[in-house]
Amino acid sequence: MTPNADRFLSDLHALRGFGASGVGKGVVRPAYSEADGAARDWLAGRMEAAGLRVHRDPMGNLFGLAEGPSLLLGSHSDSQPEGGWLDGALGVVAALEVARAARAAGGPPVSVVSFQDEEGRFGVTTGSAVWSGQISLEEADRLTDHAGVTLAEARASMAARAGDFVDPARFRGFIEMHIEQGPVLDSAGERIGVVRDIVGIRDMRITFTGQQNHAGTTPMHLRRDAFQAVAAFNARINERFRNVVTPATVWTVGHVSLHPNASSIVPGRGVFSMQWRDGESDRLARMEAIIRETAEEVAGEMGMDLAFGPMLGLEPVAMDARLRGALEAEAETVAPGRWRVMPSGALHDATNVAWLMPVAMLFVPSIGGISHAFEEDTAEPDLVTGLEVLAGAVARLG
Numbered sequence: 001m002t003p004n005a006d007r008f009l010s011d012l013h014a015l016r017g018f019g020a021s022g023v024g025k026g027v028v029r030p031a032y033s034e035a036d037g038a039a040r041d042w043l044a045g046r047m048e049a050a051g052l053r054v055h056r057d058p059m060g061n062l063f064g065l066a067e068g069p070s071l072l073l074g075s076h077s078d079s080q081p082e083g084g085w086l087d088g089a090l091g092v093v094a095a096l097e098v099a100r101a102a103r104a105a106g107g108p109p110v111s112v113v114s115f116q117d118e119e120g121r122f123g124v125t126t127g128s129a130v131w132s133g134q135i136s137l138e139e140a141d142r143l144t145d146h147a148g149v150t151l152a153e154a155r156a157s158m159a160a161r162a163g164d165f166v167d168p169a170r171f172r173g174f175i176e177m178h179i180e181q182g183p184v185l186d187s188a189g190e191r192i193g194v195v196r197d198i199v200g201i202r203d204m205r206i207t208f209t210g211q212q213n214h215a216g217t218t219p220m221h222l223r224r225d226a227f228q229a230v231a232a233f234n235a236r237i238n239e240r241f242r243n244v245v246t247p248a249t250v251w252t253v254g255h256v257s258l259h260p261n262a263s264s265i266v267p268g269r270g271v272f273s274m275q276w277r278d279g280e281s282d283r284l285a286r287m288e289a290i291i292r293e294t295a296e297e298v299a300g301e302m303g304m305d306l307a308f309g310p311m312l313g314l315e316p317v318a319m320d321a322r323l324r325g326a327l328e329a330e331a332e333t334v335a336p337g338r339w340r341v342m343p344s345g346a347l348h349d350a351t352n353v354a355w356l357m358p359v360a361m362l363f364v365p366s367i368g369g370i371s372h373a374f375e376e377d378t379a380e381p382d383l384v385t386g387l388e389v390l391a392g393a394v395a396r397l398g
C-alpha cells in the first residue's frame with residue numbers, strides 16, 4: 001500500500017486556497033463561514049472521487065464512508081480566526097490519501113472525516129463533542145460565538161443537506177494525524193511523535209459589570225471600572241495558581257471584550273474567556289475553585305456584578321495501546337531513532353472519539369513550534385513521513 005506523496009501535497013495546497021489569508025500560508029476558515037462551507041464541498045468531491053460515500057451530519061461533520069466495517073481517519077478542516085494551513089487540514093488530507101491508497105491496493109477499508117468546529121467558535125471541539133455525546137445538540141445549540149451568534153443559527157445554513165448522525169459502531173477505530181503545534185519535535189530534530197495521552201481542558205466566559213461613565217469627570221475612587229476588575233482578576237489568578245500548577249499546566253485569557261471600548265468612557269462591562277488545561281482532572285477542578293473564588297472576591301471589592309458562562313470541558317484521555325503500537329512500530333520503520341512517544345497539550349477531536357472507539361494520534365514537527373498563527377508550517381518531507389507512518393500503521397492493523 002503506497003500513498004502518493006505528490007497527490008497528497010497537491011490536495012493539501014488546494015485546501016489552503018479556501019480562506020487563504022494572503023499572509024504566508026495562513027488561512028481564515030472558521031466553522032460555518034463561507035470559506036469553510038466551500039472547503040467542505042471541495043473535500044466532499046475528493047471523497048466521492050476516492051470512491052467514498054459522502055455523508056453530512058446535523059453538526060456539519062463531513063464523512064466519506066467506506067462500505068462495511070472500516071477504520072476511520074481524519075481531523076478537522078475549520079480554522080482558528082487566524083490559523084495555519086495544516087492544523088486539522090493535514091489529518092483530513094492524509095486520511096483521504098490513505099483511503100485512496102488502501103482502496104487501490106485492496107487494503108483495509110478506510111473512511112475519512114472532517115469534524116466541524118474543532119477550533120471552538122462555539123464550544124470546545126464542538127462537532128466531535130456532539131457526535132460522541134459529550135454535549136447534547138440541544139445544549140450545544142444554545143452556545144454563542146463572541147459576536148453573539150448561536151450555534152443553532154450558524155448550522156441552520158447547512159441544515160438542508162444534513163442527514164442523521166453516523167453510527168460509530170461501523171468504525172473499528174480512529175487515527176488522527178496532526179502537526180505537533182509545539183516545539184518538542186522540531187527542537188529535538190525528530191520526525192514523528194506518537195501520542196500517549198491528550199490533556200484535559202476547561203473553558204468559561206466570565207463577565208464583570210460595573211458602571212459605564214465619563215472618563216474625565218468620574219473621580220477614581222467612585223469608579224466601577226470593568227477593565228480594572230479584569231486586570232485585577234488576572235494578576236491575582238497568576239499569583240494564586242502558583243501553589244497548584246505544574247510546569248505542564250497552562251491557562252489563557254485569549255479573548256477580552258470591553259464595553260463600549262472607547263477612550264473617553266470608563267468601561268461598564270468586561271467579558272473575557274478563561275481557559276485552562278492540564279493532564280489531571282483534579283488539578284483542573286482545583287483551578288476552577290480558585291477562579292470562581294477570585295472572581296467573586298474581585299467583584300465584591302470593586303463593586304461589580306459577576307456572571308459565569310457555561311463551563312465547557314473535556315477530560316484527559318489515554319490513547320489505545322494496540323493502535324498506538326502500530327504507529328510506534330511504523331515510526332521506527334520509517335524514521336528509525338527519530339521519533340518519540342509524547343503527550344498532547346493541544347486538544348483534538350480524538351479526545352471525543354475516544355469515548356466511542358479505540359483512538360490513536362501521530363504528530364509531525366511544527367517549525368519553530370508555532371501554530372494558531374499564519375506562520376504555522378512544517379517541512380514537506382516531514383509531512384510525507386507522517387503520511388507514510390499513517391499508511392503503514394493502517395496496513396499493519398489490517
Ligand code: GLV
Binds near residue numbers: 348
Ligand atoms: C485546539 O485547537 C486547541 O485549542 O488545542
Ligand code: MN
Binds near residue numbers: 088347
Ligand atoms: Mn487541530
Ligand code: MN
Binds near residue numbers: 080119372
Ligand atoms: Mn487548532
